[in-house]
Amino acid sequence: MAVLRVLSRHGDSRVEWDADAVAQGDAEAMAAVQEAERIFATERSRGSVAFRIFHGRPAQRMDTFDPSADDVVIVPRVAGG
Amino acid sequence: MPGFTFDLAVVIVIALAGAMLFLPQFIASRIEAGRRAKAEWSNAQLRADMLLEELLTTSEYQQLNERRYLEVVSPSNPERAYRLPRAPGRVAVFERGVHIENLCVQPVDQVPEGDIILTHKLMIEGSEQEYLRLAVHFEPRPRVPMRRDNVVSWSVWHD
Numbered sequence A: 001m002a003v004l005r006v007l008s009r010h011g012d013s014r015v016e017w018d019a020d021a022v023a024q025g026d027a028e029a030m031a032a033v034q035e036a037e038r039i040f041a042t043e044r045s046r047g048s049v050a051f052r053i054f055h056g057r058p059a060q061r062m063d064t065f066d067p068s069a070d071d072v073v074i075v076p077r078v079a080g081g
Numbered sequence B: 001m002p003g004f005t006f007d008l009a010v011v012i013v014i015a016l017a018g019a020m021l022f023l024p025q026f027i028a029s030r031i032e033a034g035r036r037a038k039a040e041w042s043n044a045q046l047r048a049d050m051l052l053e054e055l056l057t058t059s060e061y062q063q064l065n066e067r068r069y070l071e072v073v074s075p076s077n078p079e080r081a082y083r084l085p086r087a088p089g090r091v092a093v094f095e096r097g098v099h100i101e102n103l104c105v106q107p108v109d110q111v112p113e114g115d116i117i118l119t120h121k122l123m124i125e126g127s128e129q130e131y132l133r134l135a136v137h138f139e140p141r142p143r144v145p146m147r148r149d150n151v152v153s154w155s156v157w158h159d
Helices: A019-023 A027-045 B002-055 B058-067 B113-134 B151-157
Strands: A002-008 A011-017 A049-054 A057-062 A071-075 A078-080 B069-073 B080-085 B091-095 B098-107 B136-138
Touching: A002 A027, A002 B113, A011 A019, A011 A027, A011 B002, A019 A027, A027 A049, A027 A071, A049 B113, A057 B113, A071 B113, A078 B113, B002 B058, B002 B113, B058 B069, B069 B113, B080 B113, B098 B113
Parallel strands: A002 A071
Antiparallel strands: A002 A011, A049 A057, A049 A071, A078 B098, B069 B080, B080 B091, B091 B098, B098 B136
16 A cells, blocks of 8 residues: 655644555545645645655655655655744 | 612622633633643654654664664765754754754644654755755754764864
8 A cells, every 4th residue: 555644733644545456447546546646736835845755765855746656754844943 | 870880780790600600611621622632642742653663764763762862864975964852952963973063943833753853854865955954053062962972072072
């Protein structure tokens, strides 16, 4: 299962989808990907930053949504304090 | 005039009765709201810590809990390391083991402590230059030892 996580004051919220089911055109999986893409766009417009996670390796910044990414984490915008 | 005094007394009695009736309910609802908010925040902290455990390697998570900081090596300069504190605070930057500066940078939204650490780590790994540009940079003063076994830094702390 692929997952998109958004960090917020409630902890992380998640949208999950089955990449294989998406490839087979499964309606439910497609809807989940569309929801993930919508959340990605909304959060990016707020200034949040998305990263593709590779376990045991450094994360990679993601500026456009990629449904083939297994693990994506969106963090809030940061500012100097 | 006596009629006015009577009216005023009636109004005061009604107001007091109303206050006695509704004030305890109001206070109870505020206490309940506070208790709920505290429980939600505690749950968020727990979720954030579980996410950290899931996304960090075993040794990273162990370091964070034992040393109270997580060290992230700069992707652009292998001799530079960022020490992210377990508790909220400034990020210490080390080069070749020498404490060169502190960074003050934080998420603009309120997130649990575990998510703050994760935000720092991901920003450093995936967007280091932007992270450094946004951070406020401070001289490492007072020069408090960050690692007492770090002999190289010891000379700097006492110069």
